[in-house]
Amino acid sequence: xxxxxxxxxxxxRTKKLPHIWCPGCGNGIVTAALVRAVERAGFAQxxxxxxxxxxxxxxxxxxxxxxxxxxxxxxxxAFATGLKLSQPQLKIFVIMGDGDCSAIGGNxxxxxxxxxxxxxxxxxxxxxxxxxxxQHSPLTPAGxxxxxxxxxxxxxxxxxxxxxxxxxxxxxxxxxxAQPRQLEQLIVQGARHKGFAVIEALSPCPTYxxxxxxxxxxxxxxxxxxxxxxxxxxxxGLDPAELSxxxxxxxxxxxxxxxxxxxxxxxxxxxxx
Ligand SMILES: Cc1ncc(C[n+]2csc(CCOP(=O)(O)OP(=O)(O)O)c2C)c(N)n1
Ligand code: SF4
Numbered sequence: 001x002x003x004x005x006x007x008x009x010x011x012x013r014t015k016k017l018p019h020i021w022c023p024g025c026g027n028g029i030v031t032a033a034l035v036r037a038v039e040r041a042g043f044a045q046x047x048x049x050x051x052x053x054x055x056x057x058x059x060x061x062x063x064x065x066x067x068x069x070x071x072x073x074x075x076x077x078a079f080a081t082g083l084k085l086s087q088p089q090l091k092i093f094v095i096m097g098d099g100d101c102s103a104i105g106g107n108x109x110x111x112x113x114x115x116x117x118x119x120x121x122x123x124x125x126x127x128x129x130x131x132x133x134x135q136h137s138p139l140t141p142a143g144x145x146x147x148x149x150x151x152x153x154x155x156x157x158x159x160x161x162x163x164x165x166x167x168x169x170x171x172x173x174x175x176x177x178a179q180p181r182q183l184e185q186l187i188v189q190g191a192r193h194k195g196f197a198v199i200e201a202l203s204p205c206p207t208y209x210x211x212x213x214x215x216x217x218x219x220x221x222x223x224x225x226x227x228x229x230x231x232x233x234x235x236x237g238l239d240p241a242e243l244s245x246x247x248x249x250x251x252x253x254x255x256x257x258x259x260x261x262x263x264x265x266x267x268x269x270x271x272x273x
Contacts, residue, residue, distance in 0.1 A: 010045070011035045013065050020059055024218025026177035026203030030124050031060040033180045033201070034093060037187035038066075043091045051080040053105060055097035056131045057124035057203075074104030077112045080119050088261045088272050091120075091191060098125040098139040102158055106138065113167035115260040116195045122187065123160065123198065126205035134208030145212040160200050161252050170195035172252045176202035178226035182249060189251060195259050202247065 001009075008014070012035075021027050038048055048066040052058035054073035061068040067090075071079040080094045101109050101123045112119060128146055129135040136146035136153045139160060143152040161172040171193040175183030183201055190197035204210060204221035215221050225247070232250035235243055265272065 007032075007035055007039065011039070011065050013063055016063050019063055021056060022205075022207045024204065024206045024221075025056065025130075026126065026201075026205070026218075026222075027057050027060060027124060029177040029180050030057075030122070030183065030201045030203050031063070031095075033175075033177075033184040034060075034095070034122060034187055035064065036184045037191065038091075038093075040184065041091075041188050041191050043191070047089060047091050049080075049083060049090050049092045050095060051076045051083070051092060052095040053097070053100035054131070055100045055129070056205075057097040057126070058095055058100060060095050074100055074106075075108065076100065077105060077108040077119065077121065081108075081112060081115075081117055084117055084119060084261055085264060086272065088118075088265070092118075093120045093122055093187075093191070095122050095124065097130065097137075098123060098127060098160075099129045099135075099137040102138040102160060102163075110163070110167040113164045113169035113196050113198070116168055116170055116257050117260040118194055118196070118262075120187070120190050120197045121199065123200050124203045125160070125200055126203045126209055128205055128209040128212075130205045130208055134212060144209075147208070147212070161198060164196070164198040165253055168196070168257070169198050170257050171197035171254050172200075173198070174200045174202070174247065174249050174252060176225045176229060176247070176249065177204060178202075178222045179229065179249065186251065189254075193254060195257060 050061045051069045052061035053076040061070045076094050080092050127140045134147040139157045142156050173186040175186045190199045206218045229249045230246045235248045
């Protein structure tokens with residue numbers, strides 16, 4: 001069987017298809033990169049859990065044939081924290097949209113980072129609330145239009161990876177739907193890291209973000225993402241003005257720090273299970 005058929009038959013709940021995503025949405029590309037990453041990392045299917053919140057991107061959990069938990073909006077990390085603490089052997093991937101993670105879920109996000117709990121947060125950042133009709137999120141670039149900011153948002157966005165780093169996350173990486181093989185590799189690296197790993201996956205939402213900001217269709221949006229991306233290595237040769245126009249992709253930081261679940265069991269003397 002060719003690999004793609006094997007991946008589809010093994011890791012997709014084909015009975016749940018067709019999916020709800022619009023033509024040209026990047027969610028499917030990111031989801032496929034996640035599936036390939038899990039396979040490549042060699043994790044047993046029964047040990048993998050996909051936790052998600054609410055949003056177009058969070059629907060991925062329903063289509064994936066792992067243990068899955070489709071939680072409430074903004075609370076995916078809280079559910080995942082409880083799960084990891086009770087069953088530390090699990091490999092948990094937490095899929096969130098930019099709104100889910102950084103607006104309603106922002107508090108859970110910074111505290112998961114502060115604890116350095118061994119979860120893999122995959123944030124599908126399309127710069128907008130897709131599911132509810134195109135409101136701006138805390139990651140929407142300043143000046144960009146949304147349903148709730150028809151003249152352009154005045155707010156400056158969070159720099160998500162720096163927010164996480166400041167709060168204590170020990171792995172931060174950025175990739176995009178325009179370079180899915182690199183994204184797959186970044187998810188593998190995050191999953192092998194012991195501690196809170198944040199993988200920001202930039203992804204087109206042609207239906208709302210693209211349309212409201214006149215970015216063209218899916219092909220143009222993917223091409224623009226690719227053209228504006230530069231690797232960490234490539235970025236080191238750019239001056240600040242050039243860099244300000246670019247999206248730096250790759251592993252942005254990685255460091256060692258005590259992991260919460262291990263500390264919990266060591267300090268309490270309890271055994272999991
Ligand atoms: C407590 C609560 N508040 C609000 C909503 C409505 N809601 C559903 S999804 C969503 C935003 C989704 O945007 P994002 O997280 O960026 O994901 P996307 O749909 O773009 O993938 C909102 C506000 C909800 N379901 N629950
Ligand atoms: S509204 Fe946007 S994020 Fe949601 S499925 Fe459509 S293209 Fe994707």
